[in-house]
Amino acid sequence: EDQVTQSPEALRLQEGESSSLNCSYTVSGLRGLFWYRQDPGKGPEFLFTLYSAGEEKEKERLKATLTKKESFLHITAPKPEDSATYLCAVQAAGNKLTFGGGTRVLVKP
Amino acid sequence: EAGVTQFPSHSVIEKGQTVTLRCDPISGHDNLYWYRRVMGKEIKFLLHFVKESKQDESGMPNNRFLAERTGGTYSTLKVQPAELEDSGVYFCASSRAGVHGYTFGSGTRLTVV
Numbered sequence: 001e002d003q004v005t006q007s008p009e010a011l012r013l014q015e016g017e018s019s020s021l022n023c024s025y026t027v028s029g030l031r032g033l034f035w036y037r038q039d040p041g042k043g044p045e046f047l048f049t050l051y052s053a054g055e056e057k058e059k060e061r062l063k064a065t066l067t068k069k070e071s072f073l074h075i076t077a078p079k080p081e082d083s084a085t086y087l088c089a090v091q092a093a094g095n096k097l098t099f100g101g102g103t104r105v106l107v108k109p
Numbered sequence: 110e111a112g113v114t115q116f117p118s119h120s121v122i123e124k125g126q127t128v129t130l131r132c133d134p135i136s137g138h139d140n141l142y143w144y145r146r147v148m149g150k151e152i153k154f155l156l157h158f159v160k161e162s163k164q165d166e167s168g169m170p171n172n173r174f175l176a177e178r179t180g181g182t183y184s185t186l187k188v189q190p191a192e193l194e195d196s197g198v199y200f201c202a203s204s205r206a207g208v209h210g211y212t213f214g215s216g217t218r219l220t221v222v
Contacts, residue, residue, distance in 0.1 A: 004151075034210065043113070043200050043213030044152070087152070094165050095140060095204075096154040097211070 002027045004100035006088050013078055013107045021073040021103045023088030033071050034097060035064050036087040044087055078107045111135065113214035115201050121220045127189040130217045134183070134203030141184050142204075142211060143176060147197035155199075158184060159206075191221045 003026045013019055025033065032051050036044035048057045050066040057064050061082060063074040073086055085104045089097040114133040122128050134141045143155040155174070156166040160181035169176070173192070178184040188195055198218050202211035 036213075041215065043202075043215045046210045046212065049210050089152075095157055096142070096165060096168070097144075098154070099152040101151045 002090055002092050002098040004088055004090055004098055006086075006100035006103050008103060009101065010104045011106070013075075013105065015079055015107055015109050016077050018074070018076045018078070020075070021086055021088075021105070023071040023073070023100055024069060025071070025088075025090045025100075027090045027092045027098070029092050030090060031093075032091045033066055034089045034091065035062075035071070035073055036089065038085045038087055038102070047086075075105070078105075080107050080109050083107045113201055113203050113212050115199075115214035115217050117217060118215065119218045119220075121222060122191055124193055124221055125190045127187065128191055128219060130186045130188075130199055130201075130219070132184045132186070132201030132203075132214060134201070135212055137205065138203035138212075139181070139206045140204045140211075141178060142202040143184070143186055144200045144202065144213075145197050146200070147194070152200065155186075188219075191219075193221050195219060196221045 005024045007022045032049045035047040038044045048064040053068045055066050061076045065072045083106050085102045087102045089099040141158040144152050146152045154168040157164045158178045161178050175187045198216045200216045202213040204211045
């Protein structure tokens with residue numbers, strides 16, 4: 001069974017204080033690893049898809065990396081508007097996603 | 110383009126009643142998915158439609174849940190009869206054929222009392 005574990009569960013940062021979120025996964029035949037951002041009362045918002053170990057993608061202050069066992073989401077010089085829950089999900093056979101529990105990020109000014 | 114639309118946004122029903130959730134995917138998206146998050150747990154897959162056909166319904170918890178997608182456009186998820194453990198947020202998502210990334214709706218928060 002596919003499994004995704006995210007850590008830490010919660011992260012409090014000062015504005016400008018860079019940090020990384022971890023997503024460890026166990027899957028048979030990874031088709032893709034996804035990062036989503038979720039704001040309160042909203043659905044997950046797509047950020048990145050990573051397909052193979054060594055791949056990296058960037059968007060503004062966010063950078064996602066992938067190895068054979070885990071993915072990292074690096075937040076560089078975060079701003080208060082980066083406060084959200086960040087979700088990691090893997091896709092194996094078929095199209096369904098298996099999600100981790102998420103990391104709640106709070107960036108204080 | 111308009112996003113994925115779900116309604117109602119909130120629903121409070123009594124145990125034993127019936128509730129129907131609706132999802133309107135992005136126009137032209139053949140793939141439609143239902144997911145849910147129950148209290149304190151991660152988001153979990155329920156089922157996947159390709160057009161009007163059920164491609165994968167392995168996540169449906171039991172036969173009290175019935176999903177339909179008539180004509181391959183909007184979808185409904187009916188819970189009958191509702192139980193307390195069905196409370197949670199139900200998300201719908203859609204994608205184009207061959208595209209792995211989904212667009213999610215804002216969800217329907219279902220509370221069974």
